[in-house]
Amino acid sequence: MTYAAVDVIRTKRDGGVLSDGAIDWMVDAYTKGLVADEQMSALAMAILLRGMTPAEIARWTAAMIASGERLDLSAVDRPTADKHSTGGVGDKITLPLTPLVAACGVAVPQLSGRGLGHTGGTLDKLESIPGWRAQLDNAEFIAQLRDVGAVICAAGEGLAPADRKLYALRDVTGTVEAIPLIASSIMSKKIAEGTGALVLDVKVGSGAFMKSLDDARELARTMVDLGIAHGVRTVALLTDMSTPLGLAIGNAVEVEESVAVLAGGGPPDVVELTLALAREMLDAAGRPDADPAAALADGRAMDSWRAMIRAQGGDPDAVLPTARETHTVTADADGFVTSVDAYAIGVAAWRLGAGRARKEDPVSAAAGVVLHRRPGDPVRAGDPLYQLRTDDPARFGAAIEAAAGAVSVGSAPPTVAPLVIDRLA
Structure with a gap:
């Protein structure tokens, strides 16, 4: 049956x-170019303002999946599980997590993306490793998943093409924040990927896309329900x-930190979240007795990492790029670090060249920010708080301005909030 786009728009506009x-018709017609961008923009805005019922979101997601191919992972002789993060600052968890879960006997088909704005992209991080390539065809993807058990790569052109087109439109029409469209965008790709289980890391806070706990919980609930409805343990x-x-x-600095975690060290919060997500993935994949902490300690996770990087042309022993210029910001007074604003630090890293304003912009492998203090740490006047790194010293001004006041120092240590706030299943 053929519909008129304007009638579909009016229906949602009027609630x-x-x-x-x-x-089904609207998603298919837009993918084929039969519905104009301005018409889909109007519908996206109506969805942002009026919302969607759970049934509408489920159908929209199914239509997005149907716009392309769905990968068949039946050739992989072990259970599969994937993780998706809604994005944050310093969120390198995919890097140690993927080989760790693979080392515990569950294959991880991780299709990742690039950074935009203040949030980093997994593919950008891995491309700082000499020789590593993000693009794999479907045969290479499945072969590596079968032989190595771990893949991190870009999504192919055939996977949910409706999402690729709609995502670009939302980005320039002020409709990115629509929870039904966020949920269907994420879940259409993850379901089409063919994984048997999925763990979602929904971030909340200043450095996250979702600033409020209520919005984060609504997005998480919506995505979990979508996954379960499509037969994916979520x-x-x-x-x-x-x-x-x-x-x-x-x-590159996040790759170094990830390797430190795989070597049995690394910052406690990165280790904590990596293990928490690994345990959820292993449990969802039917391997609840596997011990990811042991796989970190005994070197199996590191072996898995090295095999994964080599399989995609990378050299796990190569020296990573380092910035030619640095600028260190120090404390003005004695006390304790009370907070470190994730958004401000993320913007500073972006201004230094680690991120991009548009999808086609290049990124610097060497640029970034390295923290010397975290909330709760004692500090004396003159101690380093963080270091800015870049190859282009002309970028320091904007980065210093962005990070001004990002690290707060007070007379008493703060109460540090838990890293994992809630769990939805």
């Missing part, structure tokens, strides 16, 4: 519920993103 047929953790994860924010 109505879209029929299954109208949703669970979500709500995690704090008011403070950057770890000490490194950037590309």
